[in-house]
Amino acid sequence: MKWVSALSTRPSxxxxxxxxxxxxxxxxxxxxxxxxxxxSSTFASEYPRLLPLLNERLQLPALIGCGCGGVIGNxxxxxxxEGREAQEQASDGGTTADRIADRTADRTADRVTDRVTDRxxxxxxxxxxxxxxxxxxxxxxxxxxxxxxxxxxxEDLPD
Numbered sequence: 001m002k003w004v005s006a007l008s009t010r011p012s013x014x015x016x017x018x019x020x021x022x023x024x025x026x027x028x029x030x031x032x033x034x035x036x037x038x039x040s041s042t043f044a045s046e047y048p049r050l051l052p053l054l055n056e057r058l059q060l061p062a063l064i065g066c067g068c069g070g071v072i073g074n075x076x077x078x079x080x081x082e083g084r085e086a087q088e089q090a091s092d093g094g095t096t097a098d099r100i101a102d103r104t105a106d107r108t109a110d111r112v113t114d115r116v117t118d119r120x121x122x123x124x125x126x127x128x129x130x131x132x133x134x135x136x137x138x139x140x141x142x143x144x145x146x147x148x149x150x151x152x153x154x155e156d157l158p159d
Contacts, residue, residue, distance in 0.1 A: 001145075004028045005036075005138035007073030007127060013046045013135075017053045020137035025058075032058070032139040033147050037065035038073075040134040060139075062149040070130035 006023035008016040025032075035058070039050055047067055054063065 001143070002028060002030065002141045003138065005073055005136060007071060007075045007129075007134060007136045009075065009129065009132065009134055011133045013043055013049060014053060016133065016135040017050070017057065020135055021054075021057050024137050024139045028139050028141055030141040030143075032060055033062075033142040033145060034140040035060045035063040035065075036136075036138040037063060038071050038136040039065065039067050040071055040129065040132065041067055041069050042131065042133045043067075043135070054137075062147045070128060071134045071136045072126060072128045073134075073136040074125050075127045 004024050004027040006020045006027070008019040008023075010016040010019055035054075037050070037054065039047065043050070044067060050065075051063075054060075
């Protein structure tokens, strides 16, 4: 069993989703079976877009989440800038560009994994954010477990 999480403060929802997915997948290194997502109320107007963005980029059997006024997590800075620059610099029509991009992506993923691992073991790197753009994604690899999603209506809950 392995759990990982990442927090992004990107003001663009797409950029925040891409950042937390890249960081958590690099750190997890396995197929995720369960996910939790927490999105700050600063993104309230974009709540309807979150699940389609996550589903497009990440295949999960079950995802649980909520909108909130504040989030807590380990902030990860993974821009992928180096990968884009390598693709732009190569100009021979694809072969070299693809090799450079692959090598660059591998190095970037290694650095992200190292940074993520360091932050998971350092409780002083925890960040609490309120009233600003923030997105936290937590993924779990649960080998041998069966994950089943279900729905509860408010009427079904006891008083």
